[in-house]
Amino acid sequence: DTGVSQDPRHKITKRGQNVTFRCDPISEHNRLYWYRQTLGQGPEFLTYFQNEAQLEKSRLLSDRFSAERPKGSFSTLEIQRTEQGDSAMYLCASSLPGRADNNEKLFFGSGTQLSVL
Amino acid sequence: AQSVTQLGSHVSVSEGALVLLRCNYSSSVPPYLFWYVQYPNQGLQLLLKYTTGATLVKGINGFEAEFKKSETSFHLTKPSAHMSDAAEYFCAVSRGSTLGRLYFGRGTQLTVWP
Numbered sequence: 001d002t003g004v005s006q007d008p009r010h011k012i013t014k015r016g017q018n019v020t021f022r023c024d025p026i027s028e029h030n031r032l033y034w035y036r037q038t039l040g041q042g043p044e045f046l047t048y049f050q051n052e053a054q055l056e057k058s059r060l061l062s063d064r065f066s067a068e069r070p071k072g073s074f075s076t077l078e079i080q081r082t083e084q085g086d087s088a089m090y091l092c093a094s095s096l097p098g099r100a101d102n103n104e105k106l107f108f109g110s111g112t113q114l115s116v117l
Numbered sequence: 118a119q120s121v122t123q124l125g126s127h128v129s130v131s132e133g134a135l136v137l138l139r140c141n142y143s144s145s146v147p148p149y150l151f152w153y154v155q156y157p158n159q160g161l162q163l164l165l166k167y168t169t170g171a172t173l174v175k176g177i178n179g180f181e182a183e184f185k186k187s188e189t190s191f192h193l194t195k196p197s198a199h200m201s202d203a204a205e206y207f208c209a210v211s212r213g214s215t216l217g218r219l220y221f222g223r224g225t226q227l228t229v230w231p
Contacts (some may be wrong), residue, residue: 004160033217042121042221043209056218091161095217104216108160108205 001087003025003064004109006092012115013082020078021112025094032075034067035091043091049075061066082116118143119210120212123222131230136180136195138225140208143189149211150191151219156204164206167191168216178202203229 005024006013011042013019030051035043047057051072061067064082069075079086089098089111124139129219142148152164172184178201182193191208205226209219 007148031215031217040126040223042223043208043219044221045218048215048217056215093161093217097216105163106161106217106219108162110158110160 002090004094004107006090006109006112008112009110010113010115011038012117014117015084016081018060018078018080019082019114020076021092021114023077023091023092023094024077025073025075025092026096026107029094029096029107030072031095031097031104032069033093033095034077035076035093037089037091037111046077046090079114082114084116087114087116119211119212119220121208121220121222123208125131125225126223127226127228129228129230130198132200133197136193136198136202136227138180138193138227140193140222141189142191142208142210144210144212146212149216150182150184151211152176152180152191152193153159153207153209153221154204155207156201157226161207164193176227194212198227198229200229200231203227217225 007022033048034046037043049069064080067077091111093106093108122141150167153161165174167174167184175181181194203214205224207224208222
């Protein structure tokens with residue numbers, strides 16, 4: 001168990017550029033979540049996958065955001081035409097729900113810090 | 118709708134003193150409640166959770182929390198603070214059908230003085 005891995009750790013980009021982040025969940029975890037955390041706030045849910053299916057998207061996920069999990073393993077989060085308001089820590093988490101829903105436990109990665117200049 | 122309010126964005130205690138971090142929630146359904154801790158440059162780590170059953174929940178590192186439905190609270194306590202407890206703590210609530218779909222509070226930064 002190597003934990004949830006996110007790449008890159010830091011990304012600095014200019015406004016209007018596209019960026020892509022990658023998340024590698026813990027092996028065999030079939031659920032994968034993306035959250036966003038801005039300074040002074042708690043994490044906010046963006047979207048989640050069960051295997052390769054994207055099951056829920058937050059209203060925070062504007063048309064400029066897209067997430068994929070093509071083979072049910074790693075996931076990518078792309079932001080097109082970045083804006084300064086996109087500057088945040090993007091967190092990924094994975095889980096393997098048990099037979100009972102209340103056994104689900106999330107494991108978070110260390111996040112990708114995005115700075116849009 | 119689900120929401121979480123953490124009272125106090127910063128809490129300072131002396132080593133050995135009681136730690137009390139406050140959390141109140143609102144939920145349209147019976148909630149599942151969580152406390153997470155975030156150390157610098159590390160991912161969020163689950164401290165404890167309440168889903169069903171006993172309302173006093175014990176977690177890792179000597180922390181515990183009590184679910185009080187009448188007060189809509191889920192305060193986090195530890196009898197004796199340690200320097201290593203310094204971190205940011207987040208309370209979260211879930212609707213329950215998908216425990217990973219969490220609504221977080223703003224967080225409380227805990228400082229422990231020697």
